[in-house]
Amino acid sequence: MSPTFTASAPAKVNLLLRCGQPDEKGYHQLFTVFHSLNLRETVSLTPREDGKITVTNQPADPSQSAITCPPELDELPAEKHLAVRAVKLIQDTYGIKTGADLVVTKAVPVAGGMAGGSADAAAALWAAKHAFGLSVPKVELLPLARQLGADVPACLLGEILLGTGYGDHLKLLGPVPQRYWVMATNQTGLSTPLVFQQADRHPEQLAAELPTELSEAELKLLQGTDSSDTWTDFLELLENDLTLPALELRPDLAAPLAGVNALKDVDQQPLTRAILSGSGPTLAAPALDLPSAQKIAQTFQTYPGIERCYILQGPVPGAQLH
Known part of the structure; x- marks a missing residue:
């Protein structure tokens, strides 16, 4: 039986968010300060031999399932789930043939501006790195995180960060007080x-x-x-x-x-x-x-x-x- 690898990543608040005009691609340049919070998304990854990736969502607090696991989340095609996309990106980048069964434990409200989906992706990247035996530091995963979404790098690194570009190029600002x-x-x-x-x-x-x-x-x-x-x-x-x-x-x-x-x-x-x-x-x-x-x-x-x-x-x- 394959061992299960569990990782978590934090929600965030934008302490400062300045928005630029859209560029030629239609994307907005940002100047923002990400402040990570002690509300975390958790992804458990169990390797499977056939290369497939499955995902199950569950609420961290069943009484809050309406905001952390609304019906539309379960209706989302698996290939569009950020945690699945993160593991698929690891497979493609490093030539991994092993698949994964994912269980995503949701604590952060969906569509709430707190980067719950991005935290899922960050936690899945980190769980996959360990499950697939990759000796890569977080900094090497940042280019993959950027491909998944502008907030994913901030959830991967945590702490307090200055974000420029699309908000995905980061600089640590700590130490700061709790x-x-x-x-x-x-x-x-x-x-x-x-x-x-x-x-x-x-x-x-x-x-x-x-x-x-x-x-x-x-x-x-x-x-x-x-x-x-x-x-x-x-x-x-x-x-x-x-x-x-x-x-x-x-x-x-x-x-x-x-x-x-x-x-x-x-x-x-x-x-x-x-x-x-x-x-x-x-x-x-x-x-x-x-x-x-x-x-x-x-x-x-x-x-x-x-x-x-x-x-x-x-x-x-x-x-x-x-």
Whole structure:
């Protein structure tokens, strides 16, 4: 009986997301900061001799199956599943004849802007590397990760990263302090391609040229220890150029964003700054401490359409073998 190899990879939040105008291929250049979170997708791979690849999805929490394993995920053809595509890419690249039975344990909401599918791909790459006996470091898998999707390299590496190009060329920004993040998922997903298409309706709001590095002041705030004295400055770093197009498609997201952004601390300073996570519809808000995170989560939950609030921490390591 073949041994099973299990790997996991983290979800992410885009702490900063600046979007450029589409290039000649129709793709958008990005300048973004990926912040990994301690909510992980898990892929278990059992080798099989016939070269075929199968996949089964299961929820990490059965009570959350509606948002982590919706029916459309099971209806997705296996060859389009990112975990399957990742293993197939390993087979093709390294001449592997062995197949794989995959079990994907879903903890990250589908179509939520937290890179759940990308984390599946990253975990599958790492599980396949070990299952097929490949002595390759993560850096050698990055070109494969880029072929699978712009967020896959960030899920493979984890930690906190500056992403340029299509967001898939990465630079480690650590060390940074651990931070709390409240992630408010929605009962209805939002298509990433639709959000970018909507953004293209406002080309004047997309940058003609993007920076390639964070400023020294931005990096200092990102890496510095959080305190009541620096927290407001840190919050001002947070931005997402996809917010307007997402709100045009989903105006219901405006109220929870505004409500949470109105929260104040005891000194009447902003408690947090809620932003869109990636292309949405998940909303993200950092917190200085756990009591603040709990207050933010309670506020999010008062709004219709909010499915669940996760209180998470990060940054965390990327793909790991278990």
